[in-house]
Amino acid sequence: MKMSVRAVCRAIDGLLGLLPAAAALVVAAWAPAYGAVLWSSGCDSTEGWATFSETVTWPSIVTTSPIHSGSGAWAYTNRQNRVYQSFTPTNGPVALRFWLYDSNLSYSGDAPIAHIHTGSGSFTAGMSAGVSTSPIGGTTRYAFKLNDNGVGGWVCGTAQRSVGWHRLEVVYKNTSPRNACLYVDGVLSYTKAVNNALTFGAVSVGMGLSSSPYSDDFRCDTMAVLGAPRLLTFAATGGDIAVSVGGVQFAQKDGFYDEGETICLTATPNPGCSFAGWNSTAGGAFANPSSPVTTFSGATGAGTITATFVSGATAVDKISDLWPLTNGPSYKLTDKVVTGVVGNAFWIEETNRSAAIKVVYAGAMPVQGNKVDVSGVLDSSSGQRVLNATSWTDKGAGTAIAPLGVIERAAGGKGVNANTPAISGGTGLYNVGMLVRIAGSAGNSSVSDPNNKYFYLDDGSGLVDGAIPGIKVLCGTNAPKTSGNVTVTGLVGVVGGKPVIIIRGAGDIP
Known part of the structure; x- marks a missing residue:
């Protein structure tokens, strides 16, 4: 698919003024949640687009790097590279998102790349390196421009410019408090109040400078309706937590999560540690609080999600209990029968012949037919699960296992x-x-x-x-x-x- 980015809304803009400074920074970590697609373009061709007039020229289509996805991207070499496309008018909430390749940090003037508009108002996103408007001045930040029934101008956001691909999103929220936002790479860069209800039904692209910025993967969406937000933080000692929603993993985990939202959690222990369980002070429930890979939902308020890790290996009862688990953590199996020893490995099996696993060990090997306790790191090798053993203990003669x-x-x-x-x-x-x-x-x-x-x-x-x-x-x-x-x-x-x-x-x- 051309556009797979569907981050979940974390920026509840109306709450910004009610939060302390630290919490406001947390809110800035998240991008909007999208609803129906109004219009999209992968920039592999100019099909469906129109120029503003006969004197306006088409952007160039590049088929080699830089391309964000697909077979092409658009390059802009002058201010006449400007095209537009219409869609069914909407009064919001609405969002325009696209990928921008910033190829030159020395731009000296405005370089709007995408502009969503019709009738009553518009807003634009781009590099706009010449803008030094408050709240944050300078020419090294991304910016956007709001036209609120003829009132408004360019403003700089907090996001620093850098060479490479960046995801820019301009968002209009038509519910109280009405506002427009700029997101850069999923982070809220600036929010501006909107005085009048706006309607949108067209997108124009272009007005680049001579240093050839590039764009790819345009998309215009309605905004999803959100429930009450819950401010969640995540804590772990002895390991790390990966957090994702809808297949999108977040680099910054702390933030607002929607009421009823399902959060996917993965706990990964540091070497020498093992996962011991999940805990929440925000209410809600885990699908499996004892599994390092689980989901969490139903938070009733703000709180902390904690992954607990302990030193040493996690005990598992059966060999087959390892099959759903991810590689990396340490586990301990007890009273398993050794069915074979070959080279630097031995094999252990359940006495009921329900499961077995190869154990790799750099040291003296156990005796075939004896019971052992084994601790090691779960891994995969040549298409099979293995334990890379750190230790084993002989438990004497075991029950003979027939092939x-x-x-x-x-x-x-x-x-x-x-x-x-x-x-x-x-x-x-x-x-x-x-x-x-x-x-x-x-x-x-x-x-x-x-x-x-x-x-x-x-x-x-x-x-x-x-x-x-x-x-x-x-x-x-x-x-x-x-x-x-x-x-x-x-x-x-x-x-x-x-x-x-x-x-x-x-x-x-x-």
Whole structure:
């Protein structure tokens, strides 16, 4: 899609005068919430646009950098590059947003790029480097111009100019207190009171200077109706919190959130810490207060959302409890049976054969068949979930786990979720890491790498690896089977998105 930016409204302009200075700065962190699209243009062509007169020239379409999105952007080389487009008139609330590439910080005059207007009034956004009007003077800030039934002029906002792409938004709010705002990169830069009700039905673009500013992705929207705002702050010690609404993640989290709004939260612990839970002093509820990835809604007032982290690994009961979790935090599993040890890794499995996981460890390995407690960082490697262990503790002999009989086409199984995805063509229950047994015909062996010998086992269930039928059996330094019927016992792994069987020793391919 040409325009995917849909930030959620945080600037409740009518409250600015009621807030202390610190709170007012918080409000300035957020952009408007949009409703229906009135009109849009991706600047890949000039289709649908018209020039103001025969003497006005078209902007140039550039197809190489700088382009914000799509196949093109518009460049302005003189004040005659000006075009317009009409849409169904509206008396607001309304917002015009677009992307501007500021290519030269030494502009010496006005450079309005977008102008929304019709009849009773208008407002304009651009670089306007020559403007030094209060409240903030200087020629290094973005600005906008309001025409309130013939009254008004250019004003500078708080946003500093810089080379590169910037999102500019001009917003008209027609409810009391009526005002117009300029947002730069989602941050409220200036608010100005509007005395008269205004109607808008056209957009004009252009009037650039000789130093070629660029624009892309224009869009005009109605404004969404907002509920009562709640001022929320976010706190975390021992980690960080990511906050998003509607797929848009906010760099500055503290601010006003709408009544009934659902906020997506992700807690990420620092190294050596683990997530312990969520807490709110603003009322409301978490979908899952014990999960590092959850949602929050229903705040009844101002307050703080806190993510609690503790030193050490978070204990989880079952291996499968790891599947919904994101990579990075440390977790601890207890009393799991070691089903195999190969190289710098060992595998642990539930005694009921419901789940298993590969554990990577740089040190002495546990004994196959024993129970262990394992602490480590959850990660993904070659398409499978793994624990990068920081420690393990031997718990003595464990319950013997018999290999699970499967057909090759079911090796690996379907994915569980986005964090624990399926292997290519996987069917059946997720079984990566589990001890399995498969019978079939051996062939296509290789000993070219003495440390990574292999052969293929074909049971006729339809699994193929490229043009080779069957599943690849990784033998390490053990001699592979070259032909005949073979029953293989081994651990399900993933290589290149395909399932493989990893044998633990020569006894697994008798």
